[in-house]
Amino acid sequence: MIIFGTGSANLETIQVSNEVCNHCNKEDTIFFSYYRRHVHIFWIPIFPLRKTGRSYCSHCQQTLSPKQMPIGLKTKFKNTKDQVKGSFWQFSGTIIFILLIGLTGYTSSISKKNTTSYLKTPAVGDIYEYRLDSGYYSTMVLKRITRDSLYMALNYYEMPKQSRLYNIDKEKNYRQEIYGFSKEEIKSMKNSGTILNIKRP
Ligand SMILES: [Zn+2]
Incomplete structure (x- = not known):
């Protein structure tokens, strides 16, 4: 049973304007797809890792990682990436963890109070x-x-x-x-x- 691993969440897909596919030479067929990986334990995402993504051409289906992109496309990819927001649920494990700490602190403060009064x-x-x-x-x-x-x-x-x-x-x-x-x-x-x-x- 895998209790610890990574997953990813798709964040956003954006069409790139004024860009020609370097494979099939069609214009305005390139899309950027952004996603963010996260670490999960028991399928609960604990914390998000950095954003990444791919470009793909809707005409010839070519998919490129940032490293494989021509320099002009890569620059556009990076600039757009900063505008893409993360998805909040990837923090859900962090939130559960903080709630648990709070609850433990609360229980222990109650028990201290009881001890003093007993x-x-x-x-x-x-x-x-x-x-x-x-x-x-x-x-x-x-x-x-x-x-x-x-x-x-x-x-x-x-x-x-x-x-x-x-x-x-x-x-x-x-x-x-x-x-x-x-x-x-x-x-x-x-x-x-x-x-x-x-x-x-
Ligand atoms: Zn293409």
């Missing part, structure tokens, strides 16, 4: 994602709240990546015994980056 007003059942000294990640679940402390059940398992924590965040993975942290301690764990994220199921 830290201020904790609730039993909140899941705390944290980083271990080993560089691995794990979770703990809030089991009991007192005036100045939070009691957590730790997860038996660790993951090498924070993004994989959903794999181990299961009720049966949490230890029976609970550990108390002072609210101050939890706050400083959040500030030092040990606690990364708080989720409320």
Whole structure:
């Protein structure tokens, strides 16, 4: 399966006036056809490459690349090329990509806001994602709240990546015994980056 490749889009075809075909000597039979290649991934055009084109004669069907054109025709071809506009859909992959980045940024700003507010007003059942000294990640679940402390059940398992924590965040993975942290301690764990994220199921 080809997921990465190039395609092209036809941009414009223009009739060239006052030009004689160097092959069949007919006048006003030459056309310029412009197109633009683009790189695509999964058939979505990601970004456009430079414009190019061909000349062809509607009488004898001769087709010439810019390199093969007589000098006068080549000059006309280049001058006209600058007036031909690109087609916008060849940027569609770029646009999708920008939208995705925006969406990811938006989701992560929401989750930061939630973490701050869950830290201020904790609730039993909140899941705390944290980083271990080993560089691995794990979770703990809030089991009991007192005036100045939070009691957590730790997860038996660790993951090498924070993004994989959903794999181990299961009720049966949490230890029976609970550990108390002072609210101050939890706050400083959040500030030092040990606690990364708080989720409320
Ligand atoms: Zn011709």
